[in-house]
Amino acid sequence: MKLDNRTKAEVIWVIAVVAILSWAAVSNATYLQTHSENIANPVGPDPQGVIINVTGYQWAWAFQYPNGTISTDKLVLTNGTTYTLIVSSKDVIHDLYIPEFGVNIYAVYGHTNQITFKPTKAGIYLFECVEYCGEFHYEMRGTVVVT
Amino acid sequence: MGFSFVLAVFGSTIAIIVIMGFLLYYFAVDYRKGLLGDTNSALPKTESNTMLSRMRRELSFSAFMMDDSKSIGIRYIVTSIVLFFIAGLAGIGMRLSLWFPNPSFLTPIQYNILLTAHGTLMLYGWAVGGILGLTYYLLPTSIKLRKDSLGTVSSIMYWMYLVGALLLIFSKSTATWYFYYPVVDQLTASGGGSYSFGGLIGVMLILTATITACIIFLKMIFIDRDKSIRLSSLPLFAWSVVSTAFLIISSAPVSMIADGFLIYDLINPIFFQGANGTALAYAIMFWFWGHPIVYVAVIPAFGLIYELLPRFTGTKIYSYRAGVLSLLLLMVLSGTVWGHHLFNSGLGTVWDLIFSTTSFIVAIPSAMSVFNWIATMWVGRVRMSVPVLFIINAIIDFIIGGVTGVMLGDVGVNQLLHGTYAVTAHFHFILLGLTTGMAFATFYVLFPTLTGGRNYNIPMAKVHFYLTSIGTWIMSGFWLVGGFAGMPRRVAGYFGIFQTYQDAAAIGGVVLGIGYLIFLINFLYSAYKPVETGTGNALEEEAVA
Numbered sequence: 252m253k254l255d256n257r258t259k260a261e262v263i264w265v266i267a268v269v270a271i272l273s274w275a276a277v278s279n280a281t282y283l284q285t286h287s288e289n290i291a292n293p294v295g296p297d298p299q300g301v302i303i304n305v306t307g308y309q310w311a312w313a314f315q316y317p318n319g320t321i322s323t324d325k326l327v328l329t330n331g332t333t334y335t336l337i338v339s340s341k342d343v344i345h346d347l348y349i350p351e352f353g354v355n356i357y358a359v360y361g362h363t364n365q366i367t368f369k370p371t372k373a374g375i376y377l378f379e380c381v382e383y384c385g386e387f388h389y390e391m392r393g394t395v396v397v398t
Numbered sequence: 399m400g401f402s403f404v405l406a407v408f409g410s411t412i413a414i415i416v417i418m419g420f421l422l423y424y425f426a427v428d429y430r431k432g433l434l435g436d437t438n439s440a441l442p443k444t445e446s447n448t449m450l451s452r453m454r455r456e457l458s459f460s461a462f463m464m465d466d467s468k469s470i471g472i473r474y475i476v477t478s479i480v481l482f483f484i485a486g487l488a489g490i491g492m493r494l495s496l497w498f499p500n501p502s503f504l505t506p507i508q509y510n511i512l513l514t515a516h517g518t519l520m521l522y523g524w525a526v527g528g529i530l531g532l533t534y535y536l537l538p539t540s541i542k543l544r545k546d547s548l549g550t551v552s553s554i555m556y557w558m559y560l561v562g563a564l565l566l567i568f569s570k571s572t573a574t575w576y577f578y579y580p581v582v583d584q585l586t587a588s589g590g591g592s593y594s595f596g597g598l599i600g601v602m603l604i605l606t607a608t609i610t611a612c613i614i615f616l617k618m619i620f621i622d623r624d625k626s627i628r629l630s631s632l633p634l635f636a637w638s639v640v641s642t643a644f645l646i647i648s649s650a651p652v653s654m655i656a657d658g659f660l661i662y663d664l665i666n667p668i669f670f671q672g673a674n675g676t677a678l679a680y681a682i683m684f685w686f687w688g689h690p691i692v693y694v695a696v697i698p699a700f701g702l703i704y705e706l707l708p709r710f711t712g713t714k715i716y717s718y719r720a721g722v723l724s725l726l727l728l729m730v731l732s733g734t735v736w737g738h739h740l741f742n743s744g745l746g747t748v749w750d751l752i753f754s755t756t757s758f759i760v761a762i763p764s765a766m767s768v769f770n771w772i773a774t775m776w777v778g779r780v781r782m783s784v785p786v787l788f789i790i791n792a793i794i795d796f797i798i799g800g801v802t803g804v805m806l807g808d809v810g811v812n813q814l815l816h817g818t819y820a821v822t823a824h825f826h827f828i829l830l831g832l833t834t835g836m837a838f839a840t841f842y843v844l845f846p847t848l849t850g851g852r853n854y855n856i857p858m859a860k861v862h863f864y865l866t867s868i869g870t871w872i873m874s875g876f877w878l879v880g881g882f883a884g885m886p887r888r889v890a891g892y893f894g895i896f897q898t899y900q901d902a903a904a905i906g907g908v909v910l911g912i913g914y915l916i917f918l919i920n921f922l923y924s925a926y927k928p929v930e931t932g933t934g935n936a937l938e939e940e941a942v943a
């Protein structure tokens with residue numbers, strides 16, 4: 252088969268695009284394979300590390316620590332410890348977003364998700380609700396304190 | 399007292415509308431006779447409508463009382479532009495209110511009402527309505543339509559679309575364009591809005607109209623086109639309509655069923671309730687249509703670029719086959735990627751992998767089209783003019799939007815950007831630069847025909863172009879940067895650290911608004927000048943004068 256110049260240019264372009272996208276797809280698949288506990292998943296059999304139960308409701312976040320204490324709109328963590336957040340909602344759909352740790356996880360009524368991460372630097376970070384949930388959606392935000 | 403006063407206002411409004419309807423009808427009968435001549439207007443409706451839809455046609459309110467394809471097209475074009483300006487005002491209002499970190503002149507509830515109105519009206523009113531309008535208007539001349547039938551159906555569907563749009567404006571829903579369960583079923587101002595179901599019914603009316611119109615388009619293309627046009631030489635615009643129509647018909651019904659379930663859940667909650675189902679079931683059904691609709695908003699714009707470029711470069715399109723292939727691949731592939739809107743909802747690792755991979759694949763046909771356009775301009779000699787400026791800008795903005803789209807399709811990146819303004823930036827680049835840009839480019843191309851022989855003022859059109867192009871860049875550009883810094887979208891107030899991005903984007907929004915205002919002034923100023931040129935246009939060389 253002999254291609255004319257026009258088709259040749261076209262084919263070269265498509266091959267180049269496919270090559271770049273394949274690289275993206277492979278690196279994405281690798282990330283998923285190696286970080287599957289680091290993305291939102293339905294709650295699994297044995298969560299790692301310290302477990303914090305997170306409940307979103309209109310319009311605040313409640314964090315329940317293993318010793319039973321609850322803090323609202325403020326999450327307190329210890330540097331270097333592995334945490335698993337077990338996230339659910341009391342009413343509508345919310346989404347807990349902590350950019351610093353790559354945490355982005357839906358809080359859904361009647362459905363529990365989990366995500367695992369490990370803070371590696373002390374400091375104060377932000378978290379926000381990023382799934383629209385009604386009048387005071389924008390106030391569903393707060394700080395993460397890593398000591 | 400109050401009651402009878404309301405009744406009097408209401409009654410007289412209805413009376414005025416009815417009287418105006420009758421007057422318009424009589425004008426329309428005369429107008430139609432004037433276009434066709436006495437003998438032809440006595441022909442059966444299908445025949446005379448066919449003649450009308452193959453003729454050049456200017457804007458006229460009589461179109462609202464006529465039901466040939468060109469008239470229906472004009473109805474949709476006029477209505478969708480009005481809706482675009484209403485939704486644009488809402489957008490600029492939101493942008494300005496976000497000047498300060500705390501809600502300023504808009505209360506959170508007012509902000510959320512505007513957010514919902516803007517999203518729904520822009521997508522269903524402007525993008526979908528404008529595409530229906532341009533298709534009804536251009537398709538008959540582009541495929542030399544032999545038989546213009548089903549005018550009554552098209553007409554009824556238009557009125558349904560109009561009622562739907564009015565419901566979207568007046569329902570004051572605050573459920574956003576997702577209408578996610580359970581927010582939408584909280585019938586309070588702080589939930590989904592007291593009449594959020596009004597918005598749902600509006601969406602369902604518009605989708606019914608859209609699906610029916612798409613079936614009519616497919617009938618026109620596959621059954622009623624002129625025999626001299628083989629499928630292998632069907633204009634690329636018609637191919638883009640085929641692609642869009644199949645995409646809509648295969649995905650919109652799923653969302654309509656979900657909307658119906660929502661309305662039923664208001665009365666008797668059984669479908670998406672925690673105990674029986676899950677709120678996520680609605681989200682999944684919604685995105686099954688929610689992704690295709692964004693491609694519906696771009697594929698016809700692709701078709702218009704394919705159609706316009708050869709006319710402004712003096713060559714044929716670089717590769718017709720690759721163009722058709724790209725449009726048809728987009729149709730098939732964009733039905734498979736909807737899960738990328740729900741990566742973090744707990745679909746699980748495997749589904750995330752599937753949807754991110756399909757999202758990478760869907761970029762291939764998009765890239766094929768981009769190559770085709772650039773190559774056409776490369777091979778031919780580009781004659782600069784206002785529409786060409788819009789086309790070049792559309793291609794650039796689509797590349798930016800496409801690259802950010804692929805980035806969002808990567809699960810790791812999505813965790814960092816989902817729910818931030820980076821997403822808003824991704825789609826405004828495309829919806830403003832490509833969808834809206836190509837709609838206005840086409841409007842400028844059709845200008846002499848639509849206004850019965852007037853030219854638009856070129857310097858003013860250039861100012862319109864530069865202001866909207868630069869405005870899009872400023873607004874979406876700062877959104878993108880803010881999004882990477884973690885700035886959340888859909889909020890009526892924000893952390894003070896984001897104020898720089900928000901304020902810069904507000905300036906971009908104002909620049910955009912001034913740009914569209916100049917378009918409006920140019921249109922009003924030019925359309926009432928004395929007649930100065932012919933009524934032909936580049937897209938409809940074959941149209942009867």
Ligand code: HEM
Pocket residue numbers: 692693695696738739757758760761764799800801802803804805806807808812815816817821824825828829
């Ligand atoms: C190159 C192909 C594209 C890919 C891979 C892509 C990918 C994505 C992804 C992954 C998201 C979800 C972001 C999130 O919420 O986390 C998204 C959102 C969006 N995309 Fe694209 N996109 C592409 C092209 C387009 C096109 C052509 C349009 C048309 C205008 C578009 C319009 C939108 C809209 C409107 C949203 C946001 C919907 C919302 O949440 O309100 N995208 N895109």
Ligand code: HEM
Pocket residue numbers: 485486487489490492493513514516517518520521524525574575576822826829830833834887888889907910911
């Ligand atoms: C006239 C210029 C425009 C301005 C100033 C503008 C401004 C905005 C603003 C401020 C938001 C809300 C951001 C948020 O709070 O999350 C927004 C969202 C949105 N815009 Fe635009 N926009 C414009 C044009 C368009 C066009 C032409 C389209 C579509 C064809 C469009 C579709 C949307 C959609 C779908 C959303 C998402 C709504 C939601 O999150 O529910 N916009 N726009």
Ligand SMILES: [Cu+2]
Pocket residue numbers: 307344345346380381382383384388391
């Ligand atoms: Cu929330």
Ligand SMILES: [Cu+2]
Pocket residue numbers: 688689692735736738739
């Ligand atoms: Cu999508």
